[in-house]
Amino acid sequence: MYNLSDWLDAQTVIESTLYAVNVDTGNLDVNIQIPNDYVIYALDYDSINDRLIALVYSSSITNGWVLTQLIITAEKEIQFNRIGKTVIPFEKYLWTTTYTINSNEHSWMTIWSVKNSNASIFISFNIDNGEIIEKWEISSKDLGNLVCFN
Numbered sequence: 001m002y003n004l005s006d007w008l009d010a011q012t013v014i015e016s017t018l019y020a021v022n023v024d025t026g027n028l029d030v031n032i033q034i035p036n037d038y039v040i041y042a043l044d045y046d047s048i049n050d051r052l053i054a055l056v057y058s059s060s061i062t063n064g065w066v067l068t069q070l071i072i073t074a075e076k077e078i079q080f081n082r083i084g085k086t087v088i089p090f091e092k093y094l095w096t097t098t099y100t101i102n103s104n105e106h107s108w109m110t111i112w113s114v115k116n117s118n119a120s121i122f123i124s125f126n127i128d129n130g131e132i133i134e135k136w137e138i139s140s141k142d143l144g145n146l147v148c149f150n
Contacts, residue, residue, distance in 0.1 A: 015127065018078060020042075032076050042110065046127060048103040053127055055099075055110070056080055064090045067108070067130045084130015084132055088112065107133055133135065 018040075020051035034040065041055040052070040058080075066086035068080040093112040101108050109124045114137075124134040 002027040008026075018072075025086075030072065030076075032072065032078055034039050034078055035080075036135065038080065040070075042099045043070065044099070044108065046101060048106070053106075053108060054080065063074050065093075067125050067127070069129075082130070083127065084125075086125065086130045086132055088123070091115075099145075101127070102129075111138070117142050 001150060010147045016034045016036075018030060018032045018034055018090040021027065027086045028065055037058045037060045041057065043149060045050060045051075046053050051140050052072075054068050054070040055065050056070075057065050061082065066087055067083045069083060071079040071081060073079060092115060094150055098111040104127050106126055107124050108121065110125050112121045112123060113119075118139065120138045122134065122136050122138055125131070126133050
């Protein structure tokens with residue numbers, strides 16, 4: 001396993017490869033192919049538990065987005081360990097890149113566009129068990145940022 005705190009603010013997904021730059025050295029420490037059947041929607045660092053949390057889609061798991069822990073093995077392979085049973089239906093919601101993590105409250109907050117509607121849905125997950133803590137409709141599709149101040 002990698003020391004995640006060395007590159008917690010420098011991870012990026014480009015096409016089907018996960019890259020991470022060590023923020024102390026500037027070196028590219030991670031250059032790993034993402035498993036074929038997976039798409040990563042969001043990736044964030046849980047500083048309380050020193051782990052990467054990701055919302056991923058995989059048709060082999062379910063037809064929706066699921067909360068996972070992303071693990072980088074010593075063999076430089078990516079594994080996704082599902083957290084809980086919650087599924088964001090692929091056919092109902094469009095993802096946006098609007099999300100933030102609140103490690104102190106053990107929650108991950110996301111905003112999703114509703115297909116065929118001018119509304120969005122705010123969803124907050126418990127990052128320990130994957131359950132939805134809050135879910136409510138927002139009458140706007142124009143939200144571009146979501147920030148949590150701990």
